[in-house]
Amino acid sequence: METMAMWRAALTGLLMMIVPLSAGHARDDLHGGWDRLLQTYVTRGADGIDRVDYARWRSNADDREALETYISTLEEIPASSLPDAQRFAFWANLYNAVTVRLILDEAPSRSIRQIRPSLFSIGPWGMELTRNEGRALTLDNIEHDIMRQEFEAALVHYAVNCASIGCPNIGLRAWQAETLQADLEAAARAYVNHPRGVTVTDGGLVISRIYKWYEEDFGGNDEGVIAHLLRFAAPDLAARIRANPRIRSHAYDWSLNRP
Structure with a gap:
């Protein structure tokens, strides 16, 4: 246990060096892999809606592994130790990455709601799909028990994506701490001013x-x-x-x- 605690502390310290807080520093390298994947597989149509090329992504073994590596990396970082903006970006990116992985794995033909782990499920949001700090987590846990409780709840809804046309866009780039507030407000404006909103x-x-x-x-x-x-x-x-x-x-x- 002591060795594990020391390892986690060292990892947190490394993260603090990778993700500087002061303005003017480079983008957060922690989310660089997810950022690249979004730029590769997400396009924004003339209708203003972001679409993910799940079929092409599913066929690329290297990029499926890159997604798995990114998620695994986040799972090993103690999220509760992060400052607010970094913690928001952490959870939003993890939620979206795990949702994409679920679509790649399950390949629903029409809607995410086709993924039903039990007869009475209305979708996959109650499935344990990731973990952090020794706790198994569902998508509902991340959105409702963590993000909506710890941050401005209204803006959370513009950050997490449920793989559906009606949802606010997944975005072409990863969420980043240093631009978080401006990016959240831009996402809110984009959705409110779109007919979906x-x-x-x-x-x-x-x-x-x-x-x-x-x-x-x-x-x-x-x-x-x-x-x-x-x-x-x-x-x-x-x-x-x-x-x-x-x-x-x-x-x-x-x-x-x-x-």
Whole structure:
């Protein structure tokens, strides 16, 4: 046990050297492998939606191994020891990497919800898919028990990707501590200003079901949700929301985010 503790302490110290906190330093090398994989297999379409080429990735043994190595590396780092921004980037990247690995392994034809570990499951979010600091973790654990509790919950929803068209984009680059806040706000703006986030109709607003599922994170009621949308809406959209500030319905597309 003492040897293991010493090894973990040394690893944490190494991480602190790799991931400097002061502005102006290079990007976090810890997430470099994931960053390369995203740049290789994720494309942003003319419709503004990121799609992952799972088929091409699945056929590349080296890059499947690179993904496995990246996840294994994160699993050995004591996340609780990291400063806030680094810890957020750590969990968001791990969540997204584990989700991609699951799609590569299970190869669902239409939707992530086809992956059902039990008869009553609605998807894979309760499966133990990774671990950290001696604890087996599900995707639900990472998102709900860790990230939404420790960070600004509303912004967490723009960082984690459920391999679905209706979800905020997975992103073309890894999350990084030094640019985290600006990148999160950019992701929120991109989603809110996309029809997946908000569509204004004569009868009111059709908004993502994310804002219904997690209404408590967005103000707790319709007025709070609209205030959140206005925080990130472009001027034209904001004007149209203010002119018709009634939530008519919610929508979400569970189709796999593939080309």
